[in-house]
Amino acid sequence: MSEIAQSLTLASELIATGDNRLAAIVGLSLQVSLSATLLSCALGIPLGALLAVGRFPGRHALIILFNGLMGLPPVVVGLLVYLLLSRAGPLGELGLLFTPTAMVIAQTVLVMPIIAALTLQVIEDEWHEYREQLRSLGASRLRAGRTLIWNARFSLTTAGLAGFGRAIAEVGAVMIVGGNIDGVTRVMTTTIALETSKGDLPLALALGAILITVVLLVNAVAFFLRQWAEKRWG
Amino acid sequence: MWARYALRLISLCLGLACWASPAWSQTRFIIIASTTSTEQSGLFAHLLPLFEKASGIKARVVALGTGQALDLARRGDADVVFVHDPDAEERFVTEGHGVKRLQVMYNDFVLVGPQSDPARARGKDVLEALRRIAAARLPFVSRGDRSGTHAAELRYWGLAGIDLAREKGTWYRDTGSGMGPALNTAVSMNAYILADRGTWLSFRNRGELGILVEGDTRLFNQYGVILVNSARHPHVKQTEGQAFIDWLVSPAGQQAIAAYKVGGKQLFFPNAAK
Numbered sequence: 001m002s003e004i005a006q007s008l009t010l011a012s013e014l015i016a017t018g019d020n021r022l023a024a025i026v027g028l029s030l031q032v033s034l035s036a037t038l039l040s041c042a043l044g045i046p047l048g049a050l051l052a053v054g055r056f057p058g059r060h061a062l063i064i065l066f067n068g069l070m071g072l073p074p075v076v077v078g079l080l081v082y083l084l085l086s087r088a089g090p091l092g093e094l095g096l097l098f099t100p101t102a103m104v105i106a107q108t109v110l111v112m113p114i115i116a117a118l119t120l121q122v123i124e125d126e127w128h129e130y131r132e133q134l135r136s137l138g139a140s141r142l143r144a145g146r147t148l149i150w151n152a153r154f155s156l157t158t159a160g161l162a163g164f165g166r167a168i169a170e171v172g173a174v175m176i177v178g179g180n181i182d183g184v185t186r187v188m189t190t191t192i193a194l195e196t197s198k199g200d201l202p203l204a205l206a207l208g209a210i211l212i213t214v215v216l217l218v219n220a221v222a223f224f225l226r227q228w229a230e231k232r233w234g
Numbered sequence: 235m236w237a238r239y240a241l242r243l244i245s246l247c248l249g250l251a252c253w254a255s256p257a258w259s260q261t262r263f264i265i266i267a268s269t270t271s272t273e274q275s276g277l278f279a280h281l282l283p284l285f286e287k288a289s290g291i292k293a294r295v296v297a298l299g300t301g302q303a304l305d306l307a308r309r310g311d312a313d314v315v316f317v318h319d320p321d322a323e324e325r326f327v328t329e330g331h332g333v334k335r336l337q338v339m340y341n342d343f344v345l346v347g348p349q350s351d352p353a354r355a356r357g358k359d360v361l362e363a364l365r366r367i368a369a370a371r372l373p374f375v376s377r378g379d380r381s382g383t384h385a386a387e388l389r390y391w392g393l394a395g396i397d398l399a400r401e402k403g404t405w406y407r408d409t410g411s412g413m414g415p416a417l418n419t420a421v422s423m424n425a426y427i428l429a430d431r432g433t434w435l436s437f438r439n440r441g442e443l444g445i446l447v448e449g450d451t452r453l454f455n456q457y458g459v460i461l462v463n464s465a466r467h468p469h470v471k472q473t474e475g476q477a478f479i480d481w482l483v484s485p486a487g488q489q490a491i492a493a494y495k496v497g498g499k500q501l502f503f504p505n506a507a508k
Binding site for chain 1: 438
């Protein structure tokens with residue numbers, strides 16, 4: 001118990017002193033995970049909408065696939081992306097292994113299915129509600145998909161946040177493809193893992209508290225942005 | 235419309251790629267595949283800034299177990315390996331993946347266990363200590379991850395005449411984890427464990443554990459450095475990698491290793507061949 005109290009004090013001290021190295025690590029965490037979330041939204045939202053309104057062979061299989069991929073273990077994703085980006089792998093020439101870009105790729109693979117599956121759910125509900133209306137207007141399915149995405153844009157922020165939560169919290173994938181290199185690919189979660197390895201449990205826990213704080217802040221920003229936007233354009 | 239979307243998507247990817255890669259602007263760097271013991275003991279944090287100052291080359295360390303570090307280099311994903319399992323290192327060179335193995339420094343392994351020492355393992359003889367632990371069936375934590383320390387542990391069991399495959403019971407806990415996590419496990423189970431002195435000295439969460447056996451000549455732990463063979467892996471940064479190795483075995487590098495202390499204790503002892 002005293003360890004938890006000790007780590008909370010340590011966490012507030014770290015935040016108060018504005019430690020430069022810690023700030024850089026937090027910054028990289030945000031940069032990598034926000035990039036991955038943005039990319040996943042760009043890919044996953046249209047894909048989810050397509051699965052919701054489209055009718056084509058293999059659609060059910062794809063839906064099951066994306067729902068299943070939500071449970072993809074980060075270590076497996078890390079390993080897959082590592083094998084792709086390794087010098088001995090098919091994309092080795094790019095020299096991306098152990099860079100933040102590699103981490104963005106891995107997290108995108110991890111997060112995209114979550115966004116696609118959640119979008120599918122949201123848009124499918126919308127589709128049931130507005131199908132007749134859209135049909136009577138003579139909208140094609142593609143057109144309808146686009147309209148419904150726009151319609152559901154506020155609900156879809158939850159999908160984005162869920163994806164971001166997954167990205168910023170995972171350690172297995174970024175550890176493998178990033179290598180936890182000091183000052184280059186070291187993020188919050190890999191730092192926590194490292195400090196745990198060193199047996200510095202209070203510091204590890206303090207970093208965990210800071211990570212949660214950062215995630216809460218991101219969510220708060222998203223919440224108020226959404227409220228503001230809904231008032232303005234909703 | 236979808237074509238336009240695809241175009242936007244591609245530019246978004248490119249934009250993100252540039253944004254997320256401050257790494258691309260720094261051109262001169264090498265990747266060193268090394269062990270958790272050198273990284274977690276803080277040795278690299280002490281050495282690398284000195285090397286950078288001397289050479290202008292940044293070194294990026296990926297810390298893994300020795301077996302994994304060598305495998306990483308076998309795939310061509312590192313320029314230099316800096317590890318501690320002489321047999322495995324020689325094999326790596328013979329296979330043609332490495333140019334040449336140079337010895338750099340040593341420290342030693344220590345047998346760590348509960349201070350109350352129920353197996354009465356304390357002493358100067360690591361083999362006798364292992365026999366007693368096995369005979370008493372007291373918990374022993376193994377790295378089980380093909381690291382240099384794991385290789386050494388298996389060697390000692392063999393020398394002690396204990397056939398692990400037969401004797402292995404619930405007392406022998408194969409954790410498949412790095413030195414730090416394995417130590418954390420040992421602390422929570424009050425178990426015996428073989429550790430490298432560097433990691434032990436810089437390890438914070440010691441609980442009831444302490445050093446029981448040290449100073450046995452068999453506990454010697456040699457570190458070596460190898461440049462990955464560019465004949466086999468053409469993109470290896472030969473010049474920069476060689477510069478690191480040359481610096482490491484030079485008087486300046488050797489002094490820097492000797493100067494690294496934790497709590498007033500020297501962790502690694504330079505012994506590069508003159």
